[in-house]
Amino acid sequence: MATTERPESIAADVVVDAAAGARLLAAIRSALPDLRLLDDPVDRESYRNDETAYLQAGLPLAVALPETTVEVSTLVRLAAEHRIPVVPRGAGSGLSGGAAGIEGGLTIALTRMSRVLEIDRANLVVVTQPGILNADLKKAVAAEGLFYAPDPASYEICSIGGNLGTNAGGLCCVKYGQTRDSVLGLEVVLADGRVIRTGGRSIKDVAGYALTHLFVGSQGTLGIITEATLRLHVAPPPRSTMLAFFPSVPAAGRAVAAIIGAGLHPVTLELLDHETILAVDDAFQLGLERDAAAMLLIESDLPAAAATAELAAAVAACEGAEATSIVRAEDPTEADWLRQARRLALRALERQGTVRMEDVGVPRGRVPELLVAIQAAADRHGVRVATFGHAGDGNLHPNFIFEHGDPRAAELTEIVRDEIFAAAIALGGTVTAEHGIGLSRRAALVDQVGADVIDVMRSVKAALDPLGILNPGRVI
Ligand SMILES: Cc1cc2nc3c(=O)[nH]c(=O)nc-3n(C[C@H](O)[C@H](O)[C@H](O)COP(=O)(O)OP(=O)(O)OC[C@H]3O[C@@H](n4cnc5c(N)ncnc54)[C@H](O)[C@@H]3O)c2cc1C
Structure with missing residues (x-):
């Protein structure tokens, strides 16, 4: 990495001083001789990315694996002294590039502090x-x-x-x-x-x-x-679980709005569209209704009689939204299996190509409109999209699927997701409901919250991290 003048505060386009990096490693070894510190290129490479597709991430200078708060504190203090950016990292499963490496930065992985x-x-x-x-x-x-x-x-x-x-x-x-x-x-x-x-x-x-x-x-x-x-x-009682299948995606969206509007509090209210139903069914042989345009997974964790009443009210809401069929899980094992299959929806889609998952959210009553907007944006650009997500929270994950190696994948993903971001914002929603702005959605944050809010966020950042040491270039 080229050496440049050291900035006062490490800016978004982080360029790290290589000589300062070498001095930092020497200082860490001297202050924390027992610390596990990975500086081998192969080890460092495995900390370059998180799970975010199409992300340009940097190779960390080193990866520290502290075991105590004192070690974390010493690492951060030394990094600040040497003006080297720090990337805090958990298990690296993030979908916004928040834990992705910064070229020449120090990644602090907290995985050994697991008690x-x-x-x-x-x-x-x-x-x-x-x-x-x-x-x-x-x-x-x-x-x-x-x-x-x-x-x-x-x-x-x-x-x-x-x-x-x-x-x-x-x-x-x-x-x-x-x-x-x-x-x-x-x-x-x-x-x-x-x-x-x-x-x-x-x-x-x-x-x-x-x-x-x-x-x-x-x-x-x-x-x-x-x-x-x-x-x-x-611990609540074992869950009671049902599936409802719908002839159209908006019909499933109407059922979600009806369930919320009826004041029900299911513990799970998840939506899978047709593409996702097929992918999950192919992967796990669940016997789902493969012709359905959408499916809801609905669960109650109330005690037996109350759960029966809650699911009966959910059935009424689904029937009112033209559900074609409704099935109950036979027993807790089958319910666990259905829930696990939903959890593995992304992995099921990944069997079909490269997948980029997005994470938009809207007020819950506007889920049907968001679903229509997602499909319309994908259709406009000829992109295959499969949508699933936490419909009960108004949070949907459109997944763009491309053949492996498709040269237009990254570019088309950007175009379609920008249109979906705009639709979510227009519906009073958000460009990210749970995955975070990280590195991959920074421009969209400005569109959603506006310059004044960004300014306030920058003030908070400057007050807590005046040198810009902690994860610079992420979020704002
Ligand atoms: C198949 C799949 C399904 C997923 N489903 C969901 C889902 O349903 N809901 C959901 O919200 N997410 C989901 N995610 C995304 C991801 O798992 C979550 O964002 C998760 O919280 C990341 O945890 P992690 O330990 O992997 O963190 P990392 O990816 O390592 O880090 C995530 C962010 O947290 C920061 N961070 C990590 N540790 C610390 C710390 N100790 N102190 C301060 N900051 C820290 C990092 O700097 C980074 O910005 C899914 C991901 C995959 C691959």
């Missing part, structure tokens, strides 16, 4: 390090009869730190909210290496600005989360 520190049943909270996988945290608390709600479809491959970094959503947000709604307190390493604690175990706490909520979803640009205090629930 559950305390399960506090009396207060229904768990205190955990950020590197634990979401699925492992769920398992740990389930062993105590407790339930940690946030469940991104990627829950087996993503970390709690990454979930906090992105304010991850998932299949049961419709009832339990996004990751932010489960966070009570954090320990955060700031851009100069100081360590602060926000919040605690109290459910109600209005002391000062809501810093906990500010850090959640900030994609590693304001601080590195080294510990989190998260809300739990007593």
Whole structure:
């Protein structure tokens, strides 16, 4: 990497001073001799990208794998002293390039900080390090009869730190909210290496600005989360599960609006369009209704009689929206299998080519209009699109599918997604409901929120990270 003048603050187009990088590595080795520090090119290469398709990411100078908050704090302080950008990273499953490498920057992967520190049943909270996988945290608390709600479809491959970094959503947000709604307190390493604690175990706490909520979803640009205090629930009963099939995508959208409008609180309200139904059915042999234009997966986690009543009301809403057939899962095993198949929808589509997933959201009553706009944008440019997502949250994932090696894939993806972004904004929605702005949606953020809001965000960033050390060029 060419050496250039060192900037006052590391800007969006990050150019890193190679000599400063070498000095930083020497300082890290001297201050933290026991730290696992990867500087081999092959190792570093595996930290270049996250799961975002068509992204130009940089090769990190090195990858640090700290085990303690003190190590994270020392790393950040040294990086600041040497003006080397830092990329906080969890499991690297992100879909916005937030954890992708910066050429010559230091990636700090939190995967070795993966211990559950305390399960506090009396207060229904768990205190955990950020590197634990979401699925492992769920398992740990389930062993105590407790339930940690946030469940991104990627829950087996993503970390709690990454979930906090992105304010991850998932299949049961419709009832339990996004990751932010489960966070009570954090320990955060700031851009100069100081360590602060926000919040605690109290459910109600209005002391000062809501810093906990500010850090959640900030994609590693304001601080590195080294510990989190998260809300739990007593484990709900096994879920009751049904599928409803529809003759058109807007009909399924109308059913979603009817279910929400009826005041139901299903724990899952997921939509799959025709292309996704076929891909999932081909991949997992589920016996789905292959002629259907759309399908809803609807679940209740209420106790038996209440679940029966909730699903009966959902059936009425689906029938009112012209559902062609409705089936109930035979037992919890079949329900688990259907839910798992939905979680693997992206992988099923990836069997057919290169897939770029998007993440738009709208007020829930406008889901039918968003579905129409997605298909229209794809049709205008002859792009194959398969849409699924968390319809109960108004959050849909259009997936653009191209043959492997198609030279126009990246360009067409940009064109179609820009039109879909514009449609989502026009419907009063958002260009990203859960995956984050990261690196891949920065221009769209301006279109959605406008210059004044960007200005306020820049002020927040400058106050917390005046040198621009933390994940520069991401989000704003
Ligand atoms: C098949 C598939 C399905 C998915 N389904 C969903 C879904 O249903 N819902 C959803 O929301 N997402 C989903 N995702 C996206 C992704 O899994 C989530 O964004 C997840 O939260 C990322 O976690 P991670 O540990 O992989 O984080 P990474 O990708 O490593 O990092 C994500 C962001 O968080 C920051 N970060 C990581 N750790 C920390 C930390 N300790 N402190 C501060 N910042 C940090 C990073 O800098 C980065 O900006 C899916 C991805 C895939 C591949």
